[in-house]
Amino acid sequence: MAATKPTKILSVKDQIAEQLRSDIISGEMPPQTKLNEKELAERFGLSRGPIRDVILQLTKEGLLISRNNCGASVNSVLDPKLQKLMIKLRRSIEEYAVTELNGSLTDQNIADLEDILASLQDALEREDYTEVTKIDISFHQYLIYQAGGEELVNIWYPYVMRMRLNYKRITSSSECVNEHRAILEALKAQDSATAIKAIKHNIK
Amino acid sequence: MAATKPTKILSVKDQIAEQLRSDIISGEMPPQTKLNEKELAERFGLSRGPIRDVILQLTKEGLLISRNNCGASVNSVLDPKLQKLMIKLRRSIEEYAVTELNGSLTDQNIADLEDILASLQDALEREDYTEVTKIDISFHQYLIYQAGGEELVNIWYPYVMRMRLNYKRITSSSECVNEHRAILEALKAQDSATAIKAIKHNIK
DNA sequence: GAATGGTCTATTGTCAACACATTACAATAG
DNA sequence: CTATTGTAATGTGTTGACAATAGACCATTC
Numbered sequence: 001m002a003a004t005k006p007t008k009i010l011s012v013k014d015q016i017a018e019q020l021r022s023d024i025i026s027g028e029m030p031p032q033t034k035l036n037e038k039e040l041a042e043r044f045g046l047s048r049g050p051i052r053d054v055i056l057q058l059t060k061e062g063l064l065i066s067r068n069n070c071g072a073s074v075n076s077v078l079d080p081k082l083q084k085l086m087i088k089l090r091r092s093i094e095e096y097a098v099t100e101l102n103g104s105l106t107d108q109n110i111a112d113l114e115d116i117l118a119s120l121q122d123a124l125e126r127e128d129y130t131e132v133t134k135i136d137i138s139f140h141q142y143l144i145y146q147a148g149g150e151e152l153v154n155i156w157y158p159y160v161m162r163m164r165l166n167y168k169r170i171t172s173s174s175e176c177v178n179e180h181r182a183i184l185e186a187l188k189a190q191d192s193a194t195a196i197k198a199i200k201h202n203i204k
Numbered sequence: 205m206a207a208t209k210p211t212k213i214l215s216v217k218d219q220i221a222e223q224l225r226s227d228i229i230s231g232e233m234p235p236q237t238k239l240n241e242k243e244l245a246e247r248f249g250l251s252r253g254p255i256r257d258v259i260l261q262l263t264k265e266g267l268l269i270s271r272n273n274c275g276a277s278v279n280s281v282l283d284p285k286l287q288k289l290m291i292k293l294r295r296s297i298e299e300y301a302v303t304e305l306n307g308s309l310t311d312q313n314i315a316d317l318e319d320i321l322a323s324l325q326d327a328l329e330r331e332d333y334t335e336v337t338k339i340d341i342s343f344h345q346y347l348i349y350q351a352g353g354e355e356l357v358n359i360w361y362p363y364v365m366r367m368r369l370n371y372k373r374i375t376s377s378s379e380c381v382n383e384h385r386a387i388l389e390a391l392k393a394q395d396s397a398t399a400i401k402a403i404k405h406n407i408k
Numbered sequence: 409g410a411a412t413g414g415t416c417t418a419t420t421g422t423c424a425a426c427a428c429a430t431t432a433c434a435a436t437a438g
Numbered sequence: 439c440t441a442t443t444g445t446a447a448t449g450t451g452t453t454g455a456c457a458a459t460a461g462a463c464c465a466t467t468c
Contacts, residue, residue, distance in 0.1 A: 011272050012421085037450070047423045048450090049253075053260055060264035062358065068215050069429050069450055075355075082352055085300050086359075089293055096289050148286055151279075154266065155290075155362055216451085241420070251453045252420090273420055273459050 016044055016054045024063050024074055025164050026130040031076040035064065062158045063165065077166045090159040091203050094140065097147035098187065098195040105187055109146060113184050116142065121177050132176065133164060139180055220248055220258045228267050228278055229368050230334040235280040239268065266362045267369065281370045294363040295407050298344065301351035302391065302399040309391055313350060317388050320346060325381050336380065337368060343384050 010018070023029045035055060037048045044051070055072050058064045066072040078086065116139045123131040137160055144156050179202040186195035214222070227233045239259060241252045248255070259276045262268045270276040282290065320343045327335040341364055348360050383406040390399035 036448095038448095049422055052257070052450090056257055056260050057264065060261065060358070062355070070431095071450070078355065079352075081304070082356060085297070085352075089296055089359075092293055092296065093289070100285070148283075148289075151266070151282065152286060152289075154264070155293075158359055240418095242418095253452055253454095256420090257451095274461090275420065 012046070013050050013053050013057070016046075016050065017057055019044075020054065020058060021063065021161070022130055022134065025133055029074050031074045031165075033074045035072045035074075037071070060158070062162045075162075075165060078162060083163075083166055086159050086162055087203060090156065090163065091200060093144065093152065093156050093159070094199045094203060095196050097143045097152070098183070098199055099192055100147040101143060101187060102192040102195065103190045105146070109142075110184070110188060113139065113142060113187075117177060117180055117184065120180065124174065124177065136176065136180070137164075143183075216250070217254050217257050217261070220250075220254065221261055223248075224258065224262060225267065225365070226334055226338065229337055233278050235278045235369075237278045239276045239278075241275070264362075266366045279366075279369060282366060287367075287370055290363050290366055291407060294360065294367065295404060297348065297356070297360050297363070298403045298407060299400050301347050301356070302387070302403055303396055304351040305347060305391060306396040306399065307394045309350070313346075314388070314392060317343065317346060317391075321381060321384055321388065324384065328378065328381065340380065340384070341368075347387075 020029075037051050037055070040051045041048045055064060055066065059066045059072060063075055064072045065075045077083075116135060120132065120135045120139065123129075123135055140160070141153060141156075145153050179198065182198040183195060183202065186192075186198050224233075241255050241259070244255045245252045259268060259270065263270045263276060267279055268276045269279045281287075320339060324336065324339045324343065327333075327339055344364065345357060345360075348357050383402065386402040387399060387406060390396075390402050
């Protein structure tokens with residue numbers, strides 16, 4: 001069999017969730033925007049059932065806020081104190097990940113990460129900042145997943161989402177690629193201390 | 205108008221979720237147990253819709269694990285390394301909470317907490333350990349909610365659930381009440397350092 | 409006998425219609 | 439004119455029926 005790149009297969013709900021997350025992160029749906037189930041169902045050509053599932057999921061992720069019988073709306077920015085706490089927690093998780101991964105990354109893993117960095121660079125040059133944000137997240141997610149599997153991704157994800165919600169517009173300079181490259185290089189060199197420093201510097 | 209104690213009103217889904225959490229924490233549904241939607245729907249006298257919502261919610265909380273088209277099952281215990289990480293993260297959150305709450309608890313808050321401790325004592329004497337666990341959680345939840353609202357509770361909750369999943373049987377000695385009383389006393393005395401120490405001692 | 413392929417059943421995913429709650433607005437009483 | 443109550447419209451919660459899928463079982467082939 002040809003060693004074709006495994007095409008990611010996503011469930012319907014995951015695709016909808018992905019789309020809505022993009023809309024929220026890009027600022028297309030600012031905080032307080034109300035989500036109408038019927039409307040969304042028509043937009044995606046589905047019934048309300050799957051939409052409701054997605055809304056529940058995004059609510060647990062912290063992007064939306066729902067009240068009984070009153071629907072869901074895009075969550076607003078966090079209290080600065082809570083924001084600081086979230087940054088601290090996310091850092092703890094990512095420091096754990098790079099520590100855990102130190103020396104256990106395969107050549108394939110490194111190649112994958114290089115690919116992600118390449119597409120990050122590409123998106124930056126196209127000035128597609130929504131895409132930049134998504135790729136940025138996927139770089140971190142790759143590390144988290146390798147270190148702790150789906151379980152760890154699930155507890156990590158809400159922090160990223162809330163942080164993204166707070167910095168509406170990503171400060172997308174070329175630093176972005178450099179910061180991530182620094183992390184990758186430290187991991188390749190199996191230099192745990194430098195990797196942690198690089199992660200800390202990237203998460204802010 | 206009479207100042208009756210406000211009776212907590214829970215949505216149907218929240219009640220189902222509460223029941224399932226109890227079943228899982230009590231060990232009645234050990235890890236790997238498969239959840240059958242139709243079965244559960246009949247048990248609670250509902251259709252599958254709300255049940256599906258609850259399953260999704262508990263999955264996000266980490267109690268269940270779901271795969272596409274294959275249903276959900278009770279999640280298994282964590283890798284010890286991840287468990288240690290979760291304890292660290294939960295401690296960070298609770299330390300934040302007691303620090304934040306220092307000096308800002310109202311008399312009503314303190315009375316509420318005293319009430320919770322009283323029912324904890326009561327449940328212990330009845331040797332109803334599932335109830336003990338639930339009240340234990342509600343004590344902490346009260347603090348978290350006061351410090352950071354629903355938002356903070358939502359990110360805190362998964363840690364508690366996963367920790368409960370790991371210690372199948374609560375080590376329910378009378379220490380349990382004492383540890384919580386120590387936290388409350390430190391808060392009453394507005395002694396932040398002692399409160400943090402007490403929290404740290406309680407979360408393990 | 410092991411492996412491949414094809415049914416069959418149990419269970420989940422999706423849908424459209426109905427029941428109910430909430431909100432906004434209009435009608436009425438004071 | 440203001441406050442309260444009744445009513446209509448909008449949108450969410452729930453339901454039961456239908457479609458699609460995964461896993462088990464059996465037959466067939468090499």
